[in-house]
Amino acid sequence: MLRPVRRLPSRPSTGFAVSAVIGCLLLGGCSDAPTFRPDPLLVADQQLEPPRVDTAAAILTRLFGTPDHPKAPPVLAGLLDQSLLAEAAGPVASHTPGVTTGLYRRHCASCHGITGDGAGPAALYQHPYPRDFRQGVFKYKSTYRDAPPTQEDLATVLRDGIANTAMPSFALLTDREITALTQYVRYLALRGQAETALLQRLQQSRDASVNGQTPGESIDDADWAASELLPRLANTWREAHQSIVPVNQDWQAATSEAWDAAVAAGKKLFHDTRRANCVECHGPAGQGGTTLNDHDLWNKRVHAFDADTERMAALYQTRTQELQQTPPQRQALLEEQLAALGGQLDRRRATATALLPARLAEPRVLTPGSLRGTHTPQDLYRRIQQGIAGTPMPAAGNAAAERPSEMSEQELFQLSAYVMHLTGMPRAESQPATPAPRTNH
Amino acid sequence: MPDTDSPNRPSAWVTRCAWLLCLLTFPLLWVGGLVTSTDAGMAVPDWPTTYGYNMFSYPWQTWLFGPWDLFIEHGHRLLASLVGLVTIALVLLTWKKDPRRWLLTLTVVALGLVILQGVLGGVRVVENERLVAMVHGCVGPLFFALTVLLAVATTRAWKGPPPGATNRRTAGWLLATGVLAYVQLTLGAQLRHMPETASPWAFAELVKLHLLTAGLVAISGFAAAWSARKRDDPMPVKRLTGLLAAVVVVQLSLGGGTWLLKYGCPGWARELVPATMDAVIADGMLQTQVVTAHSAIGSLIIGLAVAATAYALRHAAPVSSPNSISPPAGGEQAV
Numbered sequence: 001m002l003r004p005v006r007r008l009p010s011r012p013s014t015g016f017a018v019s020a021v022i023g024c025l026l027l028g029g030c031s032d033a034p035t036f037r038p039d040p041l042l043v044a045d046q047q048l049e050p051p052r053v054d055t056a057a058a059i060l061t062r063l064f065g066t067p068d069h070p071k072a073p074p075v076l077a078g079l080l081d082q083s084l085l086a087e088a089a090g091p092v093a094s095h096t097p098g099v100t101t102g103l104y105r106r107h108c109a110s111c112h113g114i115t116g117d118g119a120g121p122a123a124l125y126q127h128p129y130p131r132d133f134r135q136g137v138f139k140y141k142s143t144y145r146d147a148p149p150t151q152e153d154l155a156t157v158l159r160d161g162i163a164n165t166a167m168p169s170f171a172l173l174t175d176r177e178i179t180a181l182t183q184y185v186r187y188l189a190l191r192g193q194a195e196t197a198l199l200q201r202l203q204q205s206r207d208a209s210v211n212g213q214t215p216g217e218s219i220d221d222a223d224w225a226a227s228e229l230l231p232r233l234a235n236t237w238r239e240a241h242q243s244i245v246p247v248n249q250d251w252q253a254a255t256s257e258a259w260d261a262a263v264a265a266g267k268k269l270f271h272d273t274r275r276a277n278c279v280e281c282h283g284p285a286g287q288g289g290t291t292l293n294d295h296d297l298w299n300k301r302v303h304a305f306d307a308d309t310e311r312m313a314a315l316y317q318t319r320t321q322e323l324q325q326t327p328p329q330r331q332a333l334l335e336e337q338l339a340a341l342g343g344q345l346d347r348r349r350a351t352a353t354a355l356l357p358a359r360l361a362e363p364r365v366l367t368p369g370s371l372r373g374t375h376t377p378q379d380l381y382r383r384i385q386q387g388i389a390g391t392p393m394p395a396a397g398n399a400a401a402e403r404p405s406e407m408s409e410q411e412l413f414q415l416s417a418y419v420m421h422l423t424g425m426p427r428a429e430s431q432p433a434t435p436a437p438r439t440n441h
Numbered sequence: 442m443p444d445t446d447s448p449n450r451p452s453a454w455v456t457r458c459a460w461l462l463c464l465l466t467f468p469l470l471w472v473g474g475l476v477t478s479t480d481a482g483m484a485v486p487d488w489p490t491t492y493g494y495n496m497f498s499y500p501w502q503t504w505l506f507g508p509w510d511l512f513i514e515h516g517h518r519l520l521a522s523l524v525g526l527v528t529i530a531l532v533l534l535t536w537k538k539d540p541r542r543w544l545l546t547l548t549v550v551a552l553g554l555v556i557l558q559g560v561l562g563g564v565r566v567v568e569n570e571r572l573v574a575m576v577h578g579c580v581g582p583l584f585f586a587l588t589v590l591l592a593v594a595t596t597r598a599w600k601g602p603p604p605g606a607t608n609r610r611t612a613g614w615l616l617a618t619g620v621l622a623y624v625q626l627t628l629g630a631q632l633r634h635m636p637e638t639a640s641p642w643a644f645a646e647l648v649k650l651h652l653l654t655a656g657l658v659a660i661s662g663f664a665a666a667w668s669a670r671k672r673d674d675p676m677p678v679k680r681l682t683g684l685l686a687a688v689v690v691v692q693l694s695l696g697g698g699t700w701l702l703k704y705g706c707p708g709w710a711r712e713l714v715p716a717t718m719d720a721v722i723a724d725g726m727l728q729t730q731v732v733t734a735h736s737a738i739g740s741l742i743i744g745l746a747v748a749a750t751a752y753a754l755r756h757a758a759p760v761s762s763p764n765s766i767s768p769p770a771g772g773e774q775a776v
Contacts, residue, residue: 097508114637126704
């Protein structure tokens with residue numbers, strides 16, 4: 001007998017959510033130590049069974065510890081400092097006047113979540129969503145597009161905040177507190193990348209055993225993570241400092257006439273559909289008015305998941321109709337397949353209710369103050385040359401040191417000059433005015 | 442000093458003590474809100490001592506010139522202790538000088554509440570439990586409301602001849618405003634103390650409830666002010682309802698400001714907010730004071746509603762009176 005596919009509510013109802021919160025608070029259930037949450041999208045998409053998910057969680061706990069007691073794996077020495085992680089992790093507390101621990105939970109978790117998945121309690125109504133650290137992809141940095149950020153890149157975002165978003169400036173924190181937080185963000189990113197690779201490996205080994213394939217070289221998953229996966233990730237992050245994009249331009253040196261000429265040339269490139277073609281997304285003179293039917297990396301995975309779920313639902317409907325025409329002697333097999341498909345569909349729909357709804361990417365309207373995470377001409381030059389990692393904004397230059405550039409340095413300079421003209425960015429190298437950090441310990 | 446306890450004149454000392462208690466409690470609530478806004482709840486890891494010192498002998502230089510979170514948290518404890526002492530004084534003075542037994546009972550209830558508040562604050566620290574912090578934040582305004590009632594009950598307007606009858610509809614709107622304002626405060630407390638493990642959907646539902654209840658508080662508050670004027674209720678009620686309506690307007694603005702400063706501009710409103718604003722400074726003066734003010738003004742609304750309701754019910758028109766739902770023919774009396 002076919003199990004009907006439940007049409008789950010699209011989102012938790014008001015009564016359910018409020019009752020859950022009140023019940024949780026009254027029963028004191030929310031005071032248990034928090035744990036890292038396995039990526040529900042990957043688990044559902046890869047159809048991983050609970051024992052495999054538990055295996056991955058156990059390996060990650062052994063390597064990376066817990067939200068209250070993080071560990072810096074030895075292979076990540078130099079990238080993660082255990083004492084700074086301890087300062088950033090755990091509940092908010094103070095055992096020495098002026099020294100606060102639990103910095104991540106104090107300043108970050110309500111938006112970025114305990115797991116760094118960008119789905120903290122306050123995430124839903126923010127525009128854009130808080131960053132999901134688990135892919136190790138960060139938008140505003142000094143390195144090549146596919147390279148991780150440096151520690152200083154992360155510290156800059158913390159100190160300056162990101163204007164026109166919910167990300168505040170943490171300029172009032174001490175240097176040590178900023179460093180501890182950047183370490184913890186890097187920790188969450190590395191852990192997230194390790195989790196993604198581990199879940200993928202578990203899926204592959206499951207598929208191989210289902211298909212009766214004999215695996216080649218057999219190595220325990222935990223050993224593989226420690227001896228192969230983490231060193232590979234560590235090398236990528238260690239090389240970030242060698243991946244800083246050089247900027248050999250001087251915006252102040254140009255005379256007024258040369259600058260005006262650069263702005264005019266940049267305007268031409270901006271609107272040239274065969275060259276930079278910025279107008280396609282940013283609109284004429286960067287004033288918007290276009291609709292981009294694309295997503296950034298973080299929303300694309302949700303969009304793709306939803307699309308696959310809908311395709312699966314359509315397939316289920318089709319197969320259900322086919323069942324009507326199937327001879328009775330073959331119905332049992334089809335019913336079994338439909339039941340499995342229905343179960344998968346239920347799980348995917350349940351997972352979808354826990355994901356933040358996918359949003360389309362929004363190309364920036366280039367007006368004064370509109371640029372995010374971009375304060376100097378050097379920053380702007382890098383955004384144009386590298387594009388913005390994780391977003392549909394492509395690289396106009398070479399996205400890696402060894403790749404050729406589509407546009408020359410002079411053309412990139414001209415484009416930056418035009419965007420500076422549109423957004424009112426001064427030619428002098430200046431940083432945003434931020435208060436001096438506290439030095440109370 | 443001669444005993445001023447005549448039937449129509451409350452004891453001056455009881456009045457002074459009651460008002461002192463009320464006027465000390467509001468800043469205590471404000472500072473308590475600041476503790477949450479700056480997450481200074483665990484700035485001192487022990488209780489009732491402060492880093493091993495007796496609370497009252499902690500070095501004042503470290504308190505005043507040391508870390509900001511220590512200043513706020515230890516200051517909160519000292520001010521709370523002062524409020525506790527004044528509450529004890531009020532109980533004793535009322536026992537000695539005021540013949541009203543119900544008033545004495547209320548002062549004893551206040552003493553019980555302030556002791557409970559102290560214990561809740563201590564447990565919050567000892568257990569490092571945010572749920573207890575939330576309860577502590579909800580009991581404080583109840584205590585404040587009680588201090589308002591005690592202060593009102595010692596005024597001449599309370600004890601004197603009736604200034605005229607208050608229309609029962611006004612009294613009803615005021616009662617609704619007070620109850621709704623307290624519900625709103627508890628919703629706000631849940632938002633402030635939301636566990637980091639809560640889902641975005643639970644938070645979103647609470648936000649919607651908080652917005653809905655804000656609307657209900659505004660409606661009932663404005664209705665009370667309108668009713669008091671339309672029905673020519675006694676002057677104390679008119680003044681208090683007018684003040685209440687004005688504070689509700691301020692609170693709505695503070696609520697909008699709190700959201701912008703904590704969570705940024707929602708997508709639908711981004712066209713309305715200039716793009717030239719810099720990133721908010723986390724724990725900066727603007728953010729902490731606006732968020733804390735929003736929390737404290739919520740308690741003020743409750744206090745004003747309690748004061749106005751108390752006056753209104755004290756001199757409410759009888760149900761059978763032809764004036765019960767029409768303007769009473771009363772004189773004015775200053776508070």
